[in-house]
Amino acid sequence: MARVVVDVMLKPEILDPQGQAVQRALPRLGFEGITDVRQGKRFELEVEGPVDDAALARIHQIAETFLANTVIEDFSVKVEAGEGAGATAVKAES
Amino acid sequence: MARVVVDVMLKPEILDPQGQAVQRALPRLGFEGITDVRQGKRFELEVEGPVDDAALARIHQIAETFLANTVIEDFSVKVEAGEGAGATAVKAES
Numbered sequence: 001m002a003r004v005v006v007d008v009m010l011k012p013e014i015l016d017p018q019g020q021a022v023q024r025a026l027p028r029l030g031f032e033g034i035t036d037v038r039q040g041k042r043f044e045l046e047v048e049g050p051v052d053d054a055a056l057a058r059i060h061q062i063a064e065t066f067l068a069n070t071v072i073e074d075f076s077v078k079v080e081a082g083e084g085a086g087a088t089a090v091k092a093e094s
Numbered sequence: 095m096a097r098v099v100v101d102v103m104l105k106p107e108i109l110d111p112q113g114q115a116v117q118r119a120l121p122r123l124g125f126e127g128i129t130d131v132r133q134g135k136r137f138e139l140e141v142e143g144p145v146d147d148a149a150l151a152r153i154h155q156i157a158e159t160f161l162a163n164t165v166i167e168d169f170s171v172k173v174e175a176g177e178g179a180g181a182t183a184v185k186a187e188s
Contacts, residue, residue: 001129007136022137022160031156033149035095036140042101043116046130055127062125066116 002051003080004059008068009040043067051079096145097174098153102162103134137161145173 010016016038023037043063047055060077068075104110110132117131137157141149154171162169 009136009138019137025160026156029160031152033142033152034139034156035142036138038138040136040138042103042134042136043113044103044130044132044134045128048127048129058125058127062120062128066119066123 002047004045004047004051005078005080006043006045006059006063006067006075007040008043008073008075009038011072011074014072096141098139098141098145099172099174100137100139100153100157100161100169101134102167102169103132105166105168108166
């Protein structure tokens with residue numbers, strides 16, 4: 001069982017009020033030195049069987065069609081070796 | 095300017111209705127072989143100055159105090175080399 005992570009973030013040119021709210025709150029709360037915050041979504045998909053090119057292409061399609069709104073959001077698909085492991089491959093960035 | 099990524103996910107024992115909704119929708123939409131989906135949040139922080147141990151400790155504290163609800167959520171802090179680069183270090187997982 002492999003884990004594939006899909007990160008969905010607003011495109012850089014799209015205003016991110018959630019991230020801005022966090023960024024503006026930090027100095028008030030005593031944390032300086034954070035110049036920008038962007039907030040996005042992270043999906044962890046558990047995939048049955050091997051994560052080959054076909055599976056990744058399918059997940060790429062899922063991400064493009066359902067998980068991200070590609071008009072305003074970018075997404076990236078990463079394969080994780082196992083639970084808690086770091087990313088082993090950055091497969092697609094759109 | 096360095097980018098630090100904070101991933102916030104519900105703890106494994108906490109029910110994730112958002113992720114479940116995605117997982118149940120996929121077969122209906124023609125995508126088989128995804129056995130589980132968990133949805134979480136991803137914060138990208140732009141940090142002024144070097145990302146040394148002190149800065150990371152501060153970001154860890156921000157994540158623990160404001161970005162994650164540690165009663166029901168786990169978080170991880172990762173340093174990214176630059177825009178679009180992969181994670182270079184997994185610094186903390188709680």
